[in-house]
Amino acid sequence: MIAVxxxxxxxxxxxxxxxxxxRPIALGVTVAAIGLLSLVARTxxxxxxxxxxxxxxxxAAALAxxxxxxxxxxxxxxxxxxxxxxxxxxLIYVTMGQGLNLQxxxxxxxxxxxxAFAGLGGYTVGLLTVRLGLPSxxxxxxxxxxxxxxxxxxxxxxxxxxxxxxxxxxIAFGFIFNILMNNLEFTGGPQGIKNIPTLRLFGYxxxxxxxxxxxxxxxxxxxxxxxxxMAALVxxxxxxxxxxxxxxxxxxLRDDEIAAKCSGVSVTRYKLLAxxxxxxxIGLGGAFYAVMVGxxxxxxxxxxxxxxxxxxxxxxxxxxxPGIVLGASLLIPLPERFRFLxxxxxxxxxxxxxxxxxxxxxxxxxxxxxxxxxRQPAVEP
Amino acid sequence: xxxLEVILQQAFNGLMLGVMYALIAVGFxxxxxxxxxxxxxxxDIFTLGAFAxxxxxxxxxxxxxGSPAIALxxxxxxALLLTGLVGVLAERACVxxxxxxxxxxxxxxxxxxxxxxxxxxLIFYPRGADPKPFPSLLPGGGFEIxxxxxxxxxxxxxxxxxxxxxxxxxxxxxxxxxxxxxxxAQDAEAAQxxxxxxxxxxxxxxxxxxxxxxxAGILNGLYYSEIHFIMGIMGGVIGFSAAAIGGLGNVYGxxxxxxxxxxxxxxxxxxxxxxSEFRDVVAFAVVMVFMVFKPTGILGEKPVERV
Numbered sequence: 001m002i003a004v005x006x007x008x009x010x011x012x013x014x015x016x017x018x019x020x021x022x023r024p025i026a027l028g029v030t031v032a033a034i035g036l037l038s039l040v041a042r043t044x045x046x047x048x049x050x051x052x053x054x055x056x057x058x059x060a061a062a063l064a065x066x067x068x069x070x071x072x073x074x075x076x077x078x079x080x081x082x083x084x085x086x087x088x089x090x091l092i093y094v095t096m097g098q099g100l101n102l103q104x105x106x107x108x109x110x111x112x113x114x115x116a117f118a119g120l121g122g123y124t125v126g127l128l129t130v131r132l133g134l135p136s137x138x139x140x141x142x143x144x145x146x147x148x149x150x151x152x153x154x155x156x157x158x159x160x161x162x163x164x165x166x167x168x169x170x171i172a173f174g175f176i177f178n179i180l181m182n183n184l185e186f187t188g189g190p191q192g193i194k195n196i197p198t199l200r201l202f203g204y205x206x207x208x209x210x211x212x213x214x215x216x217x218x219x220x221x222x223x224x225x226x227x228x229x230m231a232a233l234v235x236x237x238x239x240x241x242x243x244x245x246x247x248x249x250x251x252x253l254r255d256d257e258i259a260a261k262c263s264g265v266s267v268t269r270y271k272l273l274a275x276x277x278x279x280x281x282i283g284l285g286g287a288f289y290a291v292m293v294g295x296x297x298x299x300x301x302x303x304x305x306x307x308x309x310x311x312x313x314x315x316x317x318x319x320x321x322p323g324i325v326l327g328a329s330l331l332i333p334l335p336e337r338f339r340f341l342x343x344x345x346x347x348x349x350x351x352x353x354x355x356x357x358x359x360x361x362x363x364x365x366x367x368x369x370x371x372x373x374x375r376q377p378a379v380e381p
Numbered sequence: 382x383x384x385l386e387v388i389l390q391q392a393f394n395g396l397m398l399g400v401m402y403a404l405i406a407v408g409f410x411x412x413x414x415x416x417x418x419x420x421x422x423x424x425d426i427f428t429l430g431a432f433a434x435x436x437x438x439x440x441x442x443x444x445x446x447g448s449p450a451i452a453l454x455x456x457x458x459x460a461l462l463l464t465g466l467v468g469v470l471a472e473r474a475c476v477x478x479x480x481x482x483x484x485x486x487x488x489x490x491x492x493x494x495x496x497x498x499x500x501x502x503l504i505f506y507p508r509g510a511d512p513k514p515f516p517s518l519l520p521g522g523g524f525e526i527x528x529x530x531x532x533x534x535x536x537x538x539x540x541x542x543x544x545x546x547x548x549x550x551x552x553x554x555x556x557x558x559x560x561x562x563x564x565x566a567q568d569a570e571a572a573q574x575x576x577x578x579x580x581x582x583x584x585x586x587x588x589x590x591x592x593x594x595x596x597a598g599i600l601n602g603l604y605y606s607e608i609h610f611i612m613g614i615m616g617g618v619i620g621f622s623a624a625a626i627g628g629l630g631n632v633y634g635x636x637x638x639x640x641x642x643x644x645x646x647x648x649x650x651x652x653x654x655x656x657s658e659f660r661d662v663v664a665f666a667v668v669m670v671f672m673v674f675k676p677t678g679i680l681g682e683k684p685v686e687r688v
Contacts (some may be wrong), residue, residue, distance in 0.1 A: 110485060157673045164419045167488055168625050169672050171618055172665040183658040303614065307492060314489055343504055350496035357490045358478055 004058045007051060008065045010037075016076045019083050019337065070228055074221040081218035086336050088220060088292065091227035092285045093328040097312045098238040098321070099281025104310070105319035105367075106247060107274035108254030109158065110166045113174035114309040117279045118286030119301030120147040123181065125290040126193030131186075136199045140287045147283025148276045155272055174303055181298040192297025199226065199291045206291075223292045230288060231325075234281050239321050241277070248370065250274050251319070282309075304346075311353050317363025326365050383652060386528030391651040392644055397535055397604060399643025400542035404597035405620030406627065406635035407549060408590030414566040414630040415586045418476055418487045422495035423594060424617015425502075426468055430595025431515075431608040432502055434460040438516050449518040456518070457541075460599055461592040467498075468591020469584050477583065495613065502610040512609040515602035538600050545596045546636055549589065553632065558585050566630065615661075622668045628681025637679060 014037070018030045041048050055062050077083045096118060103109045111117075121143035128139040157169050181187050188194075199206040199222075206222040241247050249270055252260040261267055290296045308331065316327025335345045356363075405427055412420045437459045441452040475490040503509040523532030553559040561582040564572035573579050597616070602608045623642045627634025642664055649663035671678070 104485070110488075157669050161672050161676045164413070164484065164488070164629065165625060165672055165676055167419065168621055169669055172622065172668050175618065176662050176665050179659065179662050183655070307496070310489060311493075344500075347497055347500035347504060350493040350500065353493040354475060354490050354497065357482075357486050357493070358475075361479075361482060361486055 003054050004062045005065045007055075008062065008069060012069045016073070019077070019333065020080065067232075071225075074217050074224050075212075075215060078215065078217050078221070081220050083333075084218050084220040084224055086333050088224045088227045089289075090329050090332040091224070091231040092289055092292075093309070093312055093332050094231040094325050095227075095234045095288070096282045096285035096309055097316070097324040097328050098234050099278040099285070100309050101278075101313045101319065101321075101324050102238060102241065102250075102274055102281070103278035105313055106242065106254065107250040107271060107278075109271055109275055109278075111170050111275070111278070112167055112303075112306050112310065113170040113177070114282055115301040115303065115305035116174040116177035117147045117151060117282040118289065118305070118309075119177060119181065119296070119298075120150055121283030121286030122290035122296040122301065123187060123193070124283075125287045126196050126296045127187070129196050129291075130193055136197050136291045137201060140199070140284070140291055143287030143290070144280045144283030147279045147286070151275055151279035152272065155275055158275065159268060159271065171303070174306055178298050178302050181301070188297075190298060192295055192300075194295045196290055196294045196296070198294065199223070223288075227288060227292075230284065234284070235321060235325060238281075238324075242319075242321055243370075246270070246273070251370075311349070313363075314353060315356055315364060317366045320363060320365050320367035323363050323365035323367065327363070330364075384528075387651070388648075389527075389529045391647050393529060393531065393535070395644035395647030396640065397538055397643070398647060399640035400539055401597045401600050401604070401616075401639075402619050402623045402642050403636040403639025404542060404545060404593045404600070405616055406623035406639040407546070407632055408594050409621050409624035410627070410629055410632055410635035411562075411586050411590045412476075413624070414632075415562055415583060416476065416480065418480075418484070419491070419621065420471070420476060420587075420590075421488060421491035421617065421621075422471055422475070422498055423491075423590070424615075424620060425495040425498040425613035426464060426471065426591050427594040427598045427601075427616045427620070428502060428608070428610060428613035429467060429498055429598070430460050430464040430591075431598030431602045431612070432506060432513075432610075433463045433595065434599035434602060435513055435515055435608060438518070449520075453518045457596065457599060460595045464595035464598070465588040465592040468587045468594070471498075471591075472583065472587040476587075477580075495617065499610060499613055506610070509610050512607050515606050515608050517603065517606060519603055534603070538604055541596065542600060545593060549593065549632070552589065558582065562586055619664070622665065626668060626671050626678055628678030631678070631680045634678055634680035 014030060014034050018027065018034065021027050021030055041051060073087060074084055077087065096114065100111060100114050103111045124143040124146040125136070125139040128134040128142060129136055134142075154169070154173055158166060161169060181192075182190055206226070207219050208222075209219045210217050210221055249260070249265055252263065252265060253267060253270055257267060286301070289300075312327040312331050313324055314327075315331055316325070317323030335349065338345070341348065405423065408423050408426075409419065412418055412423070434456050437456045438452060441455055446452055446455065471491070471494055475494045476487060479487045479490055506513075517534070519534040519537045521532075521534065523530060523534070525531070551559075553562060561572065561577045562585070564575065564577050565579060565582050569579060572582075598608070601612070601616070619642060620639070623638035624635045625638070626641060627636070627638030645667060646660045646664045650657045650660040653659060653663065
């Protein structure tokens with residue numbers, strides 16, 4: 001148990017250091033340390049197995065440790081509101097990634113319009129608060145519902161087609177959404193919707209810098225903690241779903257639709273269920289983003305961001321709940337850290353995904369085989 | 382109801398767009414027919430073709446072959462070869478290694494490869510972020526029939542596009558390689574048993590499709606007198622849509638789908654209020670309606686589901 005916590009603490013220290021150090025040499029040293037550590041862990045099967053088994057055995061302790069560290073992160077990043085913001089973005093992408101993973105990874109419903117559903121959530125928040133004067137927290141809860149409703153309409157063509165055609169339908173939908181947002185009057189056109197009021201809960205505005213344990217954190221820390229709660233809740237829900245009969249049924253659907261039908265699975269109902277829950281999570285992420293940054297505009301939700309979401313679940317591992325968390329925590333901060341490569345950022349990004357798909361298609365944290373009725377976690381060979 | 386000649390004029394303009402879309406769509410449909418994949422970087426291969434053409438026109442001017450009669454064929458030839466080879470490379474890197482993987486993997490790999498090509502054009506082409514003026518190599522002037530203005534430039538674009546399509550049709554139906562392609566499309570394993578070299582056939586298909594995209598790219602540059610690194614996104618999505626409307630795997634369907642998409646877009650832009658902003662919405666909405674009522678496209682075969 002102590003070993004698990006020690007490993008987590010070392011990793012945490014290295015990551016915080018990697019994020020915060022300014023001098024190139026210090027950054028190089030930290031990155032080299034991380035690289036060396038992962039190299040040692042991966043090349044020596046004994047160490048790797050020892051580490052994974054201790055994490056499996058002390059899973060509750062590991063989760064608690066990770067939780068404490070996640071709660072402590074803003075204190076270490078307090079000198080830099082920017083990194084607090086990036087950490088919050090990663091958490092938003094965890095939320096959206098779980099939704100998209102439920103659709104693509106678990107149910108096999110390809111959705112290449114993730115950004116459009118996030119945009120539906122975000123724009124709903126903008127319209128409800130700025131045009132109708134609704135409180136932000138209420139709008140954040142309504143936003144995802146609109147995403148679900150529009151998704152249900154799109155579901156009519158989705159149910160009819162599969163595979164490549166499904167990809168086309170969702171891409172076309174993403175473009176339609178973006179063009180409409182760019183050209184409609186009531187959504188503000190290319191300027192989008194500005195001055196979305198910030199989140200306010202029980203009279204506490206999220207723009208006031210919080211003081212915890214005698215330390216004043218940047219105001220973004222409010223959003224960090226809210227996003228942490230949101231991402232944790234969504235991940236827990238996704239985990240529960242994955243391990244329920246619903247998750248198993250969705251897997252059956254993905255692997256062989258006809259066999260699923262023969263076993264009495266209602267394809268329509270389960271596909272709609274997975275698609276709607278997924279859109280709810282994605283829309284929730286978009287809505288949260290809208291109240292955090294205070295404005296929405298069409299470029300925030302274009303096709304490129306749909307690709308970012310898909311990349312997260314590919315990198316992390318399709319159908320792997322912890323993989324999504326890992327994928328988002330890597331893909332969102334990494335490009336920001338290597339800003340001196342800013343120009344080449346997307347190029348490297350695309351190349352990384354291609355290499356990933358070619359050489360490690362199941363992701364960094366592959367989904368494991370489902371185990372039922374086994375109390376002791378079986379050790380992987 | 383707008384007067385007839387206005388409709389005809391718009392339909393003619395739409396035909397120009399349609400020819401370019403059709404050329405891209407034929408690529409999509411060829412790849413799908415032979416390997417059952419959607420090659421999503423095809424749109425960016427189209428961009429690459431346009432940029433290769435542009436660079437070559439500069440090269441010809443620099444070496445003193447500036448007159449359009451020489452420069453134009455040379456530009457096409459060079460860009461076709463270059464782009465075709467890049468297409469083969471893309472296939473070797475991203476498509477063939479994933480042939481046995483789920484279709485989603487190929488889709489994502491080629492999407493990402495498209496991103497790489499797009500960014501490479503942006504970064505490595507001098508001032509790649511700006512729209513680039515494309516020199517006009519086609520004859521100016523024109524004439525009028527019954528109120529419809531027809532410019533020689535446009536006729537030339539139609540002629541080049543049409544010639545490219547006829548050529549592809551000949552290659553597919555009259556040559557040995559074309560026979561191999563058709564055989565692989567029907568049943569890759571059986572074709573191999575009959576002595577068809579699968580790798581060579583697939584390579585050739587990607588060369589052919591990518592070269593067609595280069596033709597579309599140069600025509601696009603000649604038509605709009607401007608090219609931009611970002612144009613491949615829309616080009617790719619529209620080309621794929623056109624191929625899907627026509628029925629994936631069917632070359633004539635892809636041509637038909639491309640022309641239909643072009644005409645539809647132009648008519649929507651002309652006759653719907655604020656249509657120029659919403660022309661893509663109309664076109665994509667039609668695609669989605671198509672997918673609901675005729676998911677296999679106009680000329681597509683009804684898929685037989687095997688268990």
